[in-house]
Amino acid sequence: MRYDVVIAGAGPTGLMLACELRLAGARTLVLERLAEPVDFSKALGVHARTVELLDMRGLGEEFQAEAPKLRGGNFASLGVPLDFSSFDTRHPYALFVPQVRTEELLTGRALELGAELRRGHALTSLEQDADGVTVSVTGPEGPYEVECAYLVGCDGGGSTVRKLLGIDFPGQDPHMFAVIADARFREELPHGEGMGPMRPYGVMRHDLRAWFAAFPLEPDIYRATVAFFDRPYADRRAPVTEEDVRAALTEVAGSDFGMHDVRWLSRLTDTSRQAERYRDGRVLLAGDACHIHLPAGGQGLNLGFQDAVNLGWKLGATIAGTAPPELLDTYEAERRPIAAGVLRNTRAQAVLIDPDPRYEGLRELMIELLHVPETNRYLAGLISALDVRYPMPGEHPLLGRRVPDLPLVTEDGTRQLSTYFHAARGVLLTLGCDQPLADEAAAWKDRVDLVAAEGVAEPGSAVDGLAALLVRPDGYICWTAAPETGTDGLTDALRTWFGPPAM
Ligand SMILES: Cc1cc2nc3c(=O)[nH]c(=O)nc-3n(C[C@H](O)[C@H](O)[C@H](O)COP(=O)(O)OP(=O)(O)OC[C@H]3O[C@@H](n4cnc5c(N)ncnc54)[C@H](O)[C@@H]3O)c2cc1C
Known part of the structure; x- marks a missing residue:
């Protein structure tokens, strides 16, 4: 076949x-x-944009079942959580899956x-x-x-x-060389003061340019990482052994904390x-x-x-x-x-997590910037991918951006926009005035679904003032219309993204 x-x-x-x-x-x-x-x-884990896309394919609930929600995002383990709450999303968090x-x-x-x-x-x-x-x-x-x-x-x-x-x-060769173990520990792990939400346990060694950090995966099982900077592995291809991790832990934290029941061993670098x-x-x-x-x-x-x-x-x-x-x-x-x-952002983070005392000023400045709401939001947009914008002709600020999962007022009651994307087809969403648009798009109905809504259930949404939007199967907006612009440009957008009309 x-x-x-x-x-x-x-x-x-x-x-x-x-x-x-x-x-x-x-x-x-x-x-x-x-x-x-x-x-x-x-x-x-998966970030907000991935959770939105899972919703659009009808998979969101399965992923969310029993998965803890991590509300504060992490940038370079600087201890200041990224705030996703100002984004127009139903999922202002990362999902621990x-x-x-x-x-x-x-x-x-x-x-x-x-x-x-x-x-x-x-x-x-x-x-x-x-x-x-x-x-x-x-x-x-x-x-x-x-x-x-x-x-x-x-x-x-x-x-x-x-x-x-x-x-x-x-790309760039590594400057960080880490070993990882998912394991249990008999002794209590030291608290990672100021090492950020992803490193609740750990030890920082500015003198060695190294750190140990641990994060609970499930009760009693931790992911332990020991990272050294500018100290290459003796042999990158050799499998990591328990002894490698014990030796690294002992050097950086003074103990292997009774590591046992090791589930996974690996290496990690910042090669990009x-x-x-x-x-x-x-x-x-x-x-x-x-x-x-x-x-x-x-x-x-x-x-x-x-x-x-x-x-x-x-x-x-x-x-x-x-x-x-x-x-x-x-x-x-x-x-x-x-x-x-x-x-680019992970290369920047690789510098910020290097405990070299020469970067202390950079870290302190970055912590200050993370406390500025606009900077925090900018980085939260990068990490969650909620800020993605694809190049798209036209002026409207929503063009090329993800469509928010709007609660639509329809003749069958309130329904989330994401539910219309389960089949991964295009959607022409009209908000209160569908007929001329429906006629114009009729020749694409084998590829594009018409969703005729009376409006959005919550006032003040991102689409206020719009009469219609054309949304690609991946949830990005490729055409918008105000009531006064009618169907201008709709045929071009349909041809560009969905091909010629059906005969
Ligand atoms: C320690 C660590 C922590 C991470 N944490 C996160 C995180 O929290 N969040 C996050 O988003 N990302 C994280 N990542 C990155 C994430 O794991 C990867 O980006 C992701 O796995 C990439 O998925 P992929 O399907 O592209 O590739 P992979 O997951 O590498 O899958 C590739 C598949 O191809 C198969 N394959 C290879 N060669 C062949 C072949 N010739 N023929 C057939 N099959 C083949 C492999 O067996 C494998 O199953 C982490 C990575 C590491 C190492």
Whole structure:
């Protein structure tokens, strides 16, 4: 069977992309090198924008069930929480959901939607021509080939797909070198005074340019990290041992605190790199395969998830033959600058968490700035991705921004706007005057749903004064109309984002 899309990698990016492609009707195969899901979590949470997107796909409640809400965000562990409360969102917090659970929920949804997932099958090489891609795979029963129209490498920071394409991955080498252990401790851990909400336990050693920090994952289990700056590992590729962590703890904190029952050991650096291109013909990259950085502020999983939501509907429409030819390239044009911004803010955080006494003035100044509401809000927007704005022609400040999850007054009562996006289609939202707009958009009704609301249930919303909005399947506003501007520009916007009208 020839697939529309083969995805290499069943991490959060590949799994979410599979869900989005299935909603667009694409025959989708996910290849995952590992035979079984891992039982440890790199990422521990999802940010507000990801929670909003989960709501838009009907997954929000499952993710929120029993997940603690972390209301204060973290920037460089400076001890001043980021405040998400001034954003126009129903989710002004980060949700504590271990990556294992995120992957479990997304796997369930991808399979339910009809994606095929082959575990224990690794992509080993690829060849493409004008018509498609031939993917070579090694599975439990040996090597074989798969044919597809498009291949997406969601295969993580060491991406085989990126390397096979010869796409450069330039960036910065590490200056922070850390070991991590998820474990129990027999002795009480020291409180990390002033080390920030993500480091309630820890020890700061300005003299060594090192720190130890611990964070509770569940009752009695902690994620302990010991970081050194400008002290490279003896061997970066060697697996971390319990002894490595004990030695690092003892050097920095004077004790290993009776560490035992170790669940996961790993290394962590602040290496940051971004792929110079996200696309080569019929092969694309998404998630860690095209950007890696220090996990400060917990942004990486969210970034990949949002790559997937940006790419899914565009690739789906390209396969369905409805997309304008330029649509697929807007994926890289829109997402590359966003990832570059995350690399920038995590590089800044990597300097701020370096206990070198020379940076003390910088840290103190940054703490003062975090107490200024405007600065705090600016950084909260960056970390949560609530501030994302894609380039979009037109003047209205909402153009290119996420549509807030408005409570709409409809003839069936009050209904949240997010519920109209479950099928990942475009939405033309009218607020009290639908007929001329409905007529104009009728030829796109196979791709765009008309949502005719009487208005918004809560006064003072972001859309006050607007008569209509056109929203892409990923929740970004691509056209707005005031009552006096009527349907001006609607046809152009529909053509740009959804292709020519149906015959
Ligand atoms: C210690 C740590 C803490 C973190 N904390 C956070 C956090 O709190 N919040 C956050 O947002 N992010 C965090 N991150 C980052 C986050 O974990 C990653 O950004 C995220 O996992 C990226 O998802 P992905 O699907 O793009 O790649 P990955 O999760 O790396 O998944 C790639 C998948 O591809 C598979 N694969 C690889 N090669 C092949 C092949 N050739 N064929 C088939 N399959 C292949 C791999 O087995 C893997 O399953 C953290 C990272 C670390 C290391």
